[in-house]
Amino acid sequence: FNLKQVLKLNKEKAEALEIYPKLLGTLATKIPRSQIHKLYSDYLEELVEEKTRKLKKAQEDLLRSQRLAAIGEAAAIIGHDIRNPLQAITYALYLAKKELESSPNKNLKEIMDAMEKQVRYINKIISDLQYYAKPLKPSIRRTNLVKVIDEIISMMKIPRRIKVEIDIEDFFTDFPTDPVLIRRVLMNLIMNAIQAMENGGLLRIRAHKEGDYALISIRDTGVGIPEEYHEKIFQPLFTTKSKGQGLGLTVCKRIVEALHGEISFKSKVGKGTTFTIKLPIKIVDQQVKAVFNSSR
Structure with missing residues (x-):
């Protein structure tokens, strides 16, 4: 006879404390009372651990959602206030590179390339923030x-x-x-x-x-x-x-x-x-x- 299985089956139907007295009365003649106590104690411990895990996950989800809500608000500001000057920098770099096409100064070209790479990276960060924050409506x-x-x-x-x-x-x-x-x-x-x-x-x-x-x-x-x-x-x-x-x-x-x-x-x-x-x-x-x- 598996009392633990019975407890699990009844888990959704009633609270554990309500089930226990009934089980104790029904099973007392079939298995030792000490075994019933131990099985029930193990079951309660498992139940508490499960509830604790669920509570911890709910807290983590709440913190994550609050953090992401803040990211969403920041993304809207960042997208507007940073994108515009970045576009100006990108265009200035483009013009500077055009001027340097005939220049023998390779070091200056490498500096320009490095700056352009960093601008692209900043743009990527902004795009990721905006894509995460805004609702997605695919246009197929x-x-x-x-x-x-x-x-x-x-x-x-x-x-x-x-x-x-x-x-x-x-x-x-x-x-x-x-x-x-x-x-x-x-x-x-x-x-x-x-x-x-x-x-x-x-x-x-x-x-x-x-x-x-x-x-x-x-x-x-x-x-x-x-x-x-x-x-x-x-x-x-x-x-x-x-x-x-x-x-x-x-x-x-x-x-x-x-x-x-x-x-x-x-x-x-x-x-x-x-x-x-x-x-x-x-x-x-x-x-x-x-x-x-x-x-x-």
């Missing part, structure tokens, strides 16, 4: 994913020590998705892959169709992600980098889910990491057709 339309990826690769100026392989099926030249949102996800994942390969390596971007789903994977042969971080990797404000705000992957997950998809990863320290985006084709294709029909 036919997108040439090959072109999107080519543009990202060209813009990022990938170091020569990193080899890039791209394998994309023809289906993705007319792929139903939100081009702005998917660009943001791919840009974050590709940038992470590059940063993980400081000593060089292989960046492999693959997109293929599998049944009713489109699979897009970004693979690197970099440092990898320690196993103890795997459960936290998509949590807001969590980062394994010395330089980073911990929102990039959170933004990626939020965008992919807004596109009715899933994002997952596999990683091994010293071997590299592969992020995979899984998007349903039928759902988004129906949305494209609905938009097309409504505009006729």
